Amino acid sequence: MAGGSFGPTGVAKERAEQYQGKVTSYVIIACLVAAIGGAIFGYDIGVSGGVTSMDEFLEEFFKTVYDKKKQAHESNYCKYDDQGLAAFTSSLYLAGLVSTLAASPITRNYGRRASIVCGGISFLVGAALNAGAVNLPMLLAGRILLGVGIGFGNQAVPLYLSEVAPTHLRGGLNMMFQLATTLGIFTANMVNYGTQQLKPWGWRLSLGLAAFPALLMTLGGYLLPETPNSLVERGLTDKGRQVLEKLRGTQNVDAELQDMVDASELANSIKHPFRNILQKQHRPQLVMAVCMPMFQILTGINSILFYAPVLFQTMGFGGNASLYSSALTGAVLVLSTLISIALVDKLGRRALLISGGVQMIICQAIVSVILGLKFGDDQELSKGYSIVVVIFICLFVVAFGWSWGPLGWTIPSEIFPLEIRSAGQSITVAVNLLFTFVIAQAFLSMLCSFKFGIFLFFAGWVLVMTVFVYFLLPETKGVPIEEMTLLWKRHWFWKKVLPEAESNNSSV
Numbered sequence: 001m002a003g004g005s006f007g008p009t010g011v012a013k014e015r016a017e018q019y020q021g022k023v024t025s026y027v028i029i030a031c032l033v034a035a036i037g038g039a040i041f042g043y044d045i046g047v048s049g050g051v052t053s054m055d056e057f058l059e060e061f062f063k064t065v066y067d068k069k070k071q072a073h074e075s076n077y078c079k080y081d082d083q084g085l086a087a088f089t090s091s092l093y094l095a096g097l098v099s100t101l102a103a104s105p106i107t108r109n110y111g112r113r114a115s116i117v118c119g120g121i122s123f124l125v126g127a128a129l130n131a132g133a134v135n136l137p138m139l140l141a142g143r144i145l146l147g148v149g150i151g152f153g154n155q156a157v158p159l160y161l162s163e164v165a166p167t168h169l170r171g172g173l174n175m176m177f178q179l180a181t182t183l184g185i186f187t188a189n190m191v192n193y194g195t196q197q198l199k200p201w202g203w204r205l206s207l208g209l210a211a212f213p214a215l216l217m218t219l220g221g222y223l224l225p226e227t228p229n230s231l232v233e234r235g236l237t238d239k240g241r242q243v244l245e246k247l248r249g250t251q252n253v254d255a256e257l258q259d260m261v262d263a264s265e266l267a268n269s270i271k272h273p274f275r276n277i278l279q280k281q282h283r284p285q286l287v288m289a290v291c292m293p294m295f296q297i298l299t300g301i302n303s304i305l306f307y308a309p310v311l312f313q314t315m316g317f318g319g320n321a322s323l324y325s326s327a328l329t330g331a332v333l334v335l336s337t338l339i340s341i342a343l344v345d346k347l348g349r350r351a352l353l354i355s356g357g358v359q360m361i362i363c364q365a366i367v368s369v370i371l372g373l374k375f376g377d378d379q380e381l382s383k384g385y386s387i388v389v390v391i392f393i394c395l396f397v398v399a400f401g402w403s404w405g406p407l408g409w410t411i412p413s414e415i416f417p418l419e420i421r422s423a424g425q426s427i428t429v430a431v432n433l434l435f436t437f438v439i440a441q442a443f444l445s446m447l448c449s450f451k452f453g454i455f456l457f458f459a460g461w462v463l464v465m466t467v468f469v470y471f472l473l474p475e476t477k478g479v480p481i482e483e484m485t486l487l488w489k490r491h492w493f494w495k496k497v498l499p500e501a502e503s504n505n506s507s508v
Contacts, residue, residue: 023166024249026225030164031176033220037116037157038177040123040213042184044146045302046330047206048089050192056200061088061136084136090440091140095147096154097433103155104426111230112160113221119152120218124211131208146210153217154429163227164247175344178406179337184213186330193327232260277420277427280499284488285416288473289424293432295465296408299360300458301400302436303443304329304393332394336401348477349407350469356403357466363396364459371452404465408432414476415484 051057058066062085107115122145129142158177191209195202228247231240240260244253277286344352367389374385409428416424447454472494474487488494 024247026247027164027166029220030161030224033116033157033160033217033224036180036213036217036220037119037153038180039184039187040210040217041150041153042181042186043188043210043213044092044150044184045181046185046188047192047210048092050189050196051203051206052085052088054192054196054203057203058085061133061139086441086444088139088143090437092143092147092150093433093437093440095144096150097430097437099148099151100155100426100429100433101151103152106152107156107159108233111226111234112156112163113224113226115152115156116160116221117218119149119156120214120221121149122146122152123149123214124218127208127211127214131204131211133204133207142207149214151433156221157217160224160227163229166248175337175341175406175410178409179334179341182330182334182337182401182405186327186334189327189330193324228257229260229264232257233264237261274423274426277423280497282417282420283497284491284494285420285424286427288415289412289427290431291465291468292408292412293428294435295461295468296404297432297435297439298458298461298465299400299404300364300439300455300461301397301405302439303454303458304397328390329394329397332397333401333405336398337406339398340402340406343402344407344410345477348475349411350473350475352403353407353469353473354466356399357462357469359399360396360403360462361459361466363392363399364455364462366392367396368452368455368459371455375452411473411476415487417485 055066065085103115103118106118126142126145126147126149129138129145131142133139133142161177188206191206195206198205225243225246228240228244231237231243237257241253241257244257244260245251248256276282277289340352370385370389370392374382412424412428443454446457450457472491474491474494476484476487479487488498
């Protein structure tokens, strides 16, 4: 799923045990801001599907889709096949992809708060345009500005969270951003369920409510202190120390501050991180930076989250039933993310990814078979089969929620060595948003063309990625970031790819 978080640069292993401090009010407030940033991202993911299934919205902006939906002879699978309607959803992610590239130097040169505020303001304006839209260009302009907000927010908010959190809480807080995203999706589904009763302006309320968390995010970014890492990186070491002392609740921060200084000096000495990551000794990390976010989207989860109400109406559910079913999948996603948080450091990454993959394949195959046998172009599913379909879609979402949902972000965030970490993070975010855009734009046409086979299409990709994990991904559970490169040297395949003698200094 689009979205996610990354940890800060690594620290000197021999000093990590000397860190002092406790959980302070500054850290708690930072967690709330991070939750708002994740929740608003999830809200934007979840709200579009419900809105695009509302008759009043379709009649206002997509009259041809509205007419096809009302025609009894129209194929169930093709009722919503419209590139303009798809662009309403996908334009947000294309804008996010482009703005992520712009947000990176702003976050680095002007601080994390600057990007958080920019993202919040963009969210506010985008939500206002969407709520008051009177034509399609105005509607798309609002979605694009929301996408800009996502580009800046996803770049800065998780980084801010990781840098202010105490070391022993970073892992759990990393996944909390993903949890907040799933809560945002669930909230959007529930809002849509309520506003579709408010005819003819309910869709405006759904889109406009994104302004409330956006305002909180903007104020939070403005009022919170800058991270000590960012201050040190920009040469403001004394001010960085003052902020670090407030965050940790102690003046004994020498060890952590020195690690920030060392990490900043090393990171600033790398002039071409993108050129570095293309070198042969970083080939495994580059493959993961591309494949993990790509596979996360090719599970098909975004198609369900974006278009859940549309998908359920396509299967013959009524308007209320479709929105209720999509709200159910949102709630299931939240609960399954909690499962992942509880088990990821006990069972390991590979076990969750492989078991989740197998369950997703089975669920998608069963749904495809039911639709193929019991659901034609102009007929509806019986009540019994409809319930079975919802159950297996929920089981699919559960499997994603404990596997590829959070781990599609967690694994890339922990495998990059310091000298290529910034480049690896940028590639991971860009690939995720690129495939999110492609699937969002193409899904309605694919549904029309593939019909029930759309689930088999995604099941085939889940099979590929499960095999990929089994053979090519080593277990990273419990491995310090500083020792992560040793995994590739010991792996049966990657040790054949890596050069025999790696240079100690791979900077360019």
